[in-house]
Structure formats: structure tokens, C-alpha cells
Amino acid sequence: MKPKNAIEVKNVTKKFRVYRDKGQTLKEKLLFHKRRSYKERIVLDDISFEIAKGEAVGLIGHNGCGKSTMLKLLAKIMYPDSGTVEMCGRVSSLIELGAGFHPDLSGRENISINASIFGLTKEEIERRMGDIIAFSELEAFIDCPVRTYSSGMYMRLAFAVAMNVDADILLIDEILAVGDAGFQAKCMRRLREIKAKGTTIVIVSHAAGQIEQICKNTIWVNDGKVQEIGLSAVVLEHYLDDMGAQHKDMTDVSEETTKGNEIQKEITRQEETSADAISLTEAAKQRKKTKIQSVSLVQNGKKTAKIKCGESVDIEIEYVAEKKELDQPLVGLKLFRNDGVVCYGTNTQREGIHNLQLCEKGKIICRIEKMNLIAGEYWIDVALRNSDMMPLDYAEKGCIFEVYTTVDEIGFVRLDHKWMVR
Numbered sequence: 001m002k003p004k005n006a007i008e009v010k011n012v013t014k015k016f017r018v019y020r021d022k023g024q025t026l027k028e029k030l031l032f033h034k035r036r037s038y039k040e041r042i043v044l045d046d047i048s049f050e051i052a053k054g055e056a057v058g059l060i061g062h063n064g065c066g067k068s069t070m071l072k073l074l075a076k077i078m079y080p081d082s083g084t085v086e087m088c089g090r091v092s093s094l095i096e097l098g099a100g101f102h103p104d105l106s107g108r109e110n111i112s113i114n115a116s117i118f119g120l121t122k123e124e125i126e127r128r129m130g131d132i133i134a135f136s137e138l139e140a141f142i143d144c145p146v147r148t149y150s151s152g153m154y155m156r157l158a159f160a161v162a163m164n165v166d167a168d169i170l171l172i173d174e175i176l177a178v179g180d181a182g183f184q185a186k187c188m189r190r191l192r193e194i195k196a197k198g199t200t201i202v203i204v205s206h207a208a209g210q211i212e213q214i215c216k217n218t219i220w221v222n223d224g225k226v227q228e229i230g231l232s233a234v235v236l237e238h239y240l241d242d243m244g245a246q247h248k249d250m251t252d253v254s255e256e257t258t259k260g261n262e263i264q265k266e267i268t269r270q271e272e273t274s275a276d277a278i279s280l281t282e283a284a285k286q287r288k289k290t291k292i293q294s295v296s297l298v299q300n301g302k303k304t305a306k307i308k309c310g311e312s313v314d315i316e317i318e319y320v321a322e323k324k325e326l327d328q329p330l331v332g333l334k335l336f337r338n339d340g341v342v343c344y345g346t347n348t349q350r351e352g353i354h355n356l357q358l359c360e361k362g363k364i365i366c367r368i369e370k371m372n373l374i375a376g377e378y379w380i381d382v383a384l385r386n387s388d389m390m391p392l393d394y395a396e397k398g399c400i401f402e403v404y405t406t407v408d409e410i411g412f413v414r415l416d417h418k419w420m421v422r
Contacts, residue, residue: 001086006169006200007051007074012083014044014069043069045224046083053088053168056201058211058218058232060239066224067204071095071173074202089168089200092118094159103147107138107157110146114158118165128164135190136160137183156183163190170194173204185390188213208236213349233350289322295382295398309405309414313371317364317382317398328354328387331364338377343412347383372414373403 001008019038043066051057059067072078073085075093101110111132115125133142136156138149146154162170191214195201205211211218211232218235220227222242228235296303298314307313315333332347348356358364379400384392405414 004052005050006053006088008086009049010084012047012080014080015040015042054198056195056215058215059204061221065221071171071204075171091169092162092165092167093171094162095173104145107142114161132160132164169200171202290392292393292395293318295395297401305401307371307403310370313368315366320361321358330385332383334381336379374409375405377402
């Protein structure tokens with residue numbers, strides 16, 4: 001194993017037997033042994049990758065592609081049929097929260113048992129007990145049997161234990177949405193602290209924003225094989241484009257299948273209307289006080305909706321903000337052509353701007369030195385998120401404008417160029 005690496009996975013293959021009719025009792029197995037036919041399903045097919053010490057890596061892919069199986073191989077919960085998995089250091093896994101908890105024991109007793117499973121000594125557990133209980137925010141219930149806990153309390157306790165183990169390698173599987181928004185934010189802050197201390201982190205998640213916030217690089221697994229490894233922003237974009245294309249294909253098939261079935265269409269319409277009403281109600285409850293008030297293009301101190309190709313222009317975002325949401329916010333914008341095609345998109349996090357400080361009221365300005373779009377109509381969407389990636393506000397079509405030019409060009413953008421003859 002290379003000294004710089006915390007994890008090395010080499011040519012790993014994992015298969016599972018899928019039985020058609022498997023007897024459960026001894027009698028069934030003896031009498032119906034011919035029914036015990038099965039087929040092998042290859043979940044991971046010759047997977048290889050390396051993760052350096054202190055690196056945070058995302059693991060993405062559609063459901064059933066082998067992400068969680070790969071994480072269980074890393075955690076030594078299961079072993080590969082071929083290939084090798086090498087790990088360097090103490091491993092803490094957040095794969096199945098609360099695995100090993102006894103329902104009749106108190107929260108405090110389960111902390112001791114669970115922490116010992118992660119490799120902590122009795123002295124270490126006693127020293128960290130207070131921090132674990134405080135992190136879980138379950139002080140009032142810590143001496144009650146965990147069978148009396150709600151599912152959210154149960155997960156908080158398990159998460160608190162795993163996050164206070166001081167592991168060299170932390171494995172996380174789809175459990176970042178633990179508890180309410182405040183506790184989720186605390187978990188994200190804790191993850192950033194762990195990452196800053198040099199812990200190697202592997203995260204399986206469908207939440208692209210969370211992965212991009214924590215992980216510099218991402219591994220895309222597709223049908224048991226590594227599809228792509230690279231910078232999170234790039235890999236996630238390719239993955240989401242692929243998922244979008246698949247969703248469109250499925251939508252087309254669904255529409256063709258239900259064509260002519262007016263009863264089903266009416267049922268679906270009513271269900272969607274009900275779901276929309278519920279979503280709007282929930283959105284109203286969760287609405288923040290931080291808002292994007294307006295998005296404008298400004299040239300020479302004046303707002304404008306018409307720009308000449310190649311000229312400088314400021315995108316001005318007026319906002320009001322609540323004090324508790326002002327810590328290192330993320331500001332993003334996406335520029336569309338009037339037919340919905342994305343021409344450009346960026347955000348402050350992708351550009352490495354992490355010290356942005358907002359007032360309670362003001363303007364965020366993004367200066368475009370050369371608006372090198374060809375002639376046409378465009379619009380800009382603007383998004384605000386807090387430091388924990390929780391959405392604050394979104395301005396769809398916040399600003400609509402026109403670009404004009406005296407040159408007849410095609411495509412999306414004008415590239416600065418010169419013609420020469422030699």
C-alpha cells in the first residue's frame with residue numbers, strides 16, 4: 001500500500017446469489033431442494049480506485065449500482081469475491097445508524113457499547129461521554145431505554161457516537177439528513193471540522209450539494225463499474241445530466257403507456273394537485289427571512305436590459321438577510337438562453353470564495369468583464385444558500401435581457417480572436 005493512501009481498492013468484484021424459491025426450514029430444503037435454483041448478480045465488477053489520506057471523496061450513482069455494497073466492503077462488513085481492499089487507520093462507519101443498540105438499555109449504556117465497537121477504550125468513552133450526549137441534544141432522555149426514543153432521537157444518538165470517535169477514516173452512507181434542519185447544520189459543521197483535522201472521508205449520497213460542499217473529488221459508479229473519477233463539480237454535472245436524460249426517456253415511455261386512459265389521468269392530476277398543495281404549505285412554513293429582492297444588469301451606474309456583445313456589465317443582486325443566516329453564504333447564478341439552454345453557471349463555493357460576508361441589507365455584485373454572448377434574449381437565475389447548503393432563496397428568471405451585435409455570428413458565445421495571414 002502506498003504511504004500517501006488511506007484506502008486502496010484493487011480489481012474488486014462482488015456477486016450475490018438471487019434465489020428464485022429458497023426453502024427456509026430444513027424440511028423445505030430437503031423436500032424441495034430442486035427449487036433452490038438461483039442466478040448470480042454481479043454488483044461490483046472489477047472496481048479499482050485510491051483515496052489519499054485526509055481526502056474527502058463522494059460516491060454517487062443510481063439506486064442499485066453498488067455504492068452501499070462498496071462502502072460495506074470498506075467497512076469490512078462483507079468481503080469481496082475477488083480483488084483486495086486495503087485500509088490504513090481506525091475506521092468509523094455511519095452505514096446503519098444504531099446497529100448494535102439494545103432497545104432495553106438506556107442511551108448512556110448504548111453509547112458505551114457502541115463506542116467500544118468503534119474501538120474506544122473505557123477511559124476514552126468516559127472522557128467523551130459528555131461531548132457525545134451534548135452533541136445528540138438528548139440530555140433529558142439519555143437515561144431512558146432507547147425503545148422509548150423516536151426514530152429521530154435514535155438516529156441522533158447513533159450519529160453523535162460515530163462523529164466523536166476520532167477515526168482516521170469515516171464512512172458515511174445516506175444518513176446526512178438526520179433530525180431537523182438545525183441538527184443537520186450541526187452535522188455538516190462537524191464534518192467540516194473532522195475533514196480539517198485530516199480525517200479521510202467517504203460519503204455515499206444522492207444530495208449533490210452536500211457532496212460538492214464536503215468532497216473535492218467524486219467517484220461515479222454505474223452498474224457496478226467506475227464510470228468517472230474527478231473533481232466533484234465536473235463528475236456531479238455529468239451524473240446529473242445522465243440522470244436527467246434517463247428520466248426524460250422514462251417520462252416519454254410513461255406518457256405513451258397512459259395515453260388514452262382518461263380515468264388514470266384524472267386520478268394522477270388530482271394526486272399531483274394535492275401534492276403541490278402540501279408542498280406549497282410546507283414551503284410556506286419553512287420560508288426564511290433572507291430574500292433576493294431583485295436582480296438587475298447595471299452599466300455606468302444605470303440599470304439596463306440591453307447589452308452590446310463584448311461590453312462590461314454588473315449583475316446586481318439586492319437582498320435582505322436574517323442575522324443568523326449571514327455566515328459564509330453561497331451565491332450562485334446560472335445564465336440561460338431564451339430557449340432554456342444553459343449558457344453558463346457558477347457559484348462562490350466553486351470559485352473558492354468562502355469568506356463572503358453579507359449585511360442585513362445590501363447588494364451582491366458579479367462583474368462580467370466581457371459579456372461575450374452572441375445576439376439574442378437571455379435570462380439569469382440566482383440562488384442563495386447558507387454555509388450548510390440549506391436553501392435561503394431562489395430567483396427564477398430574476399433578470400431578462402437582450403444582447404445585440406453588429407456581427408452575424410452563430411453558436412452561444414463570441415470568442416476573442418484575430419485573423420492573420422502569414
